[in-house]
Amino acid sequence: MLTPGEKARFFEKVETQLIVDEDLRLKPYRCPAGKLTIGVGRNLEDNGITRAEAYYLLRNDVDQCHRQLSLAIPFYDRLPSEKKEILLNMCFNMGLTRLLGFKRMLAAMAVNKWDEAAHEMGNSKWAFQVVDRARRLMEKMRG
Template identity: 50%
Template sequence: MTDDDFDRELELQLIDHEDLKLKPYRCSAGKLTIGVGRNLDDNGITKTEAMMMLRSDITSTRFALEKAVPGFLGFSIRRRRALIDMCFNLGLPRFLQFKQMLAAIKVGDFNRAAEEMLSSVWAKQVGQRAQTLATMMREG
């Protein structure tokens, strides 16, 4: 048996014993757990794992915005980054509730889009982040 075969068989064995959970749950010992028995309370995740999840989330958010926002790929890099950052924070369903901002973006009125960003409950919640993103939207 090769090391690769050993590892694959062990993975299958552990999945069989621990199960594969894609959302956090409390294990029988009351510990917050995810994946295949990953104890988040005691072990957390590594920086490498966090960065891998971040890159995956950025990619998913970018693809969602490419589909949801007409002309997204034609916007300046700074405007795309601002929208990705905002959507990353809010999630796509809440982001799409910014109808006035999206209407302004659709007609290329980025000043009004920035104003719509700042006149929201979200802006009050995130403070400086909203100011930064609105500036990126306005200035491109």
């Protein structure tokens, strides 16, 4: 039986060897066996990810969107919480670049014209791609 310190050192050695043998890939790729893989040999097709890993990724993605929005939209930090939630949801869904393309919506939000902002959300290709999500977020914008 290994002590916690011995176990940590043992795992570090094995992990170092696995990184050499498997490589570290930050984007999905096909391994030599043709399986969709990511990270250090994580076979996504057979093993997927755990619920905890999915929530960890989600939290990181939401945090990244929040930081991007705070830097890119001068009035973002002063918005009411529910309006920030809408922008975070949209940023997560389409990315910051596409969200910043909603110039009329953002202009309306800058002056607290929530109905106008909701109208501009609906007047987009995005609203037809994610109908239920768009409806729900537009309603939240109006409220």
